[in-house]
Every structure is written in C-alpha cells, then in structure tokens.
Amino acid sequence: MRSDILVNAVFWSLLTVGLYALGKALYHRKPTWWTSPLLLAPVLLIAAAVACHQSYREYIRGTHWLVVLLAPVTVAFAVPIYEQRLLIRKHWLLLVAGAAAGSATAMFSSWALATVFGLDGGLRLSLLPRSLSTPFAMTVSGDIGGVPTLTAVFVVITGVFGAVIGELLLGVLPFRSALARGALLGMGAHGAGTAKAHQIDGEVGAVAGLVMVMVGVMNVLAAPSVAKLLQWVG
C-alpha cells in the first residue's frame, strides 16, 4: 500500500514535469497562445487524470512538493526588484496608483459581472480577490466572507487565462513603457502574468513581480474595510 502511494507520487510528478517540459519546448518552437505551458500541460494532465480515474486528492498528494516551491519563487522576486531598484524608486508612486486602480477594478467588475450572470452568495464573494496571488487571495476571501478553497481555484483559472489575455492585449494596446506593461501582467494575472512578463523582458518582469506583491499586501490591509462595504451593499 505504501509503495503504491510512492509509485503514484513518482508517476504523476514525472508526468507533470514531463508535460511541462514538452509544453515549454513546443512553445519555444511555436510561440502562440495555445502552446503556452500553463495551458497545454494542465489540459493534457486533466485528460490523463480523467482517463486514469485519478482524483485531485490523490494527484495533489504526490505533486504537492511542486506547489510548495512557489514559496521560494516568491523569495526569488527580491533579485529582479533589487536589480531594477532605480526604475522602481523613481516611479513607485505610479505603480501604487496603478495597483490601487487595478484592485478597485478587480473587485468592482467581478462583483458586477457575477451579478449580471446570476452568481451570488459565497460564489460571488469568492470571485472578488482572484487577481491576487494565492496566499493573499485566500486570506482576503476568508475576510470578506468568501470560500478560500474556491478562490484558490479561481486564482489559478485567472492565472492560466490572464497570462494568455495579457499577451494578446499587449500586442494590440499602445502601452510601450515597462511600467505599464509589467503592471498590466502583475496586476491582472499575478504569478502567471509575472512569469510571462519575465519571458518578455527583465525590466517588465521586475515591475510585474513588484506590483503583484504590492497589490497582495494592499488588498490584505483593505480587506476589513471591503467586508464592511459589502455588508452595507447587501
């Protein structure tokens, strides 16, 4: 039984890393939105999991160590932020303004759109903090009366689609400064957007990473006030 669990963990870990590597190689050859490693690898994995009757609980038990590595990735953001310290020190107020505007838009548009589509209660509240990176989003979700585990799923969906949407938007919108481009990806698609930003350019990546962290902290601090506002709205 124990060896079963081990075999299972090794198999799904290898498959996850393998499909990611395959996706990355394919993206390198043909960089379009559907070959993005964050879209192709999960789709193939879900297909494999469904084919093998693998539940999420069993899958994540073997591959949780990969998710844990997101924590040192967050620590690693210190390096690009430090490297771009001159740009950031010069324009930090702009980034705060963009992050505040983006956060307000995220909360308000999610709430309004959810209402339009007839989603309400805990589901609607769980959608509000989905632009933040996972640990922040789950904290805010709990504070405002959402379901943190549901928010975690929405965060991932936002990352997968946000990275793709962000790249498409950057292609058609006239934003040229690294500040605007980085903030677009870091605010709109948290870590996945930041990874995309680092593929574009080191400067854009540093801005995206900083904005992602800034937005997370700002939202956690604002969450109690947002909760009061939501109670008042009903």
Added chain:
Amino acid sequence: MHLHRHSISLRRLCRTSIVFQLLLISGFWVAGEAIVRVTGLPVPGAIVGMLIVLALLSTGKLSLHTVQRGARWFLAEMLLFFVPAVLAVLDHPEFLGMLGLKILAVIVFSTVMVMVVTAAVIDVCYRWDVARKGVGHAE
C-alpha cells in the same frame, strides 16, 4: 581565522553552485515563515523572506552574485509550480457546464478590464509626469 576561511569557501560554493543558491533562497523562505509564526504578522512567510533578501541586498550584507543564478532559475521555471493547482478543477465537476462558463466569462471580462485600467492609469500618469518634468527642465 579558521571560521573566516570557512566563510570564504562557503561564499565561493554559493557563487559556483546553483544548487546551493536554490537552497539558500529556500532558507530565507523558512526564516520568513518562522518570523510570521512567532510574530503573527498577517503576511505570507514567503513575502517576509523576500523582504529579508531585499533588505540584505540593499544594505550590501548579501552579494547579488550569491543568489542571482538561483533566483533566475526559480523565475524561469515558475509556471511549472502552478500546473498541479490547475487540477483542482477535478474536484468541481459542477464547473463543467453552464456554471463553469458563467464563471469563466466573469473571470475573462473582469481580467481584461483590470489589465486595461491598470496599464492606462500608469501610462497616463507616466506621460503627465514626463510632461511636467519636461516643463520644469525648460524653465
């Protein structure tokens, strides 16, 4: 004397070995986690770890070469660590259908709005700032 020689060889090890850099960065995460556990700060431990590294780099206590390659590796492979979380949708069969499409519509439209507003605000402020400073220089 002996200790000094050890610290120099450790530093050399960090500069040459990416594995040691990865371990060092992970060590800062563990330190951040411990600080959060002790103080009860409402911030994830990894963020505290990041702030520690940023503070050490800024004060010159930590050299950029000691963590740069490890950090680049983590950032380059970041998407891999997101992949397992996507499979959480397996636990929500109710999302496969009309409800899922509605949620997806909310997320996609809202994300477009968030991105456009964020970038537009920064772009407009940036141009305004440049124009204002430009005038200042001319005077």
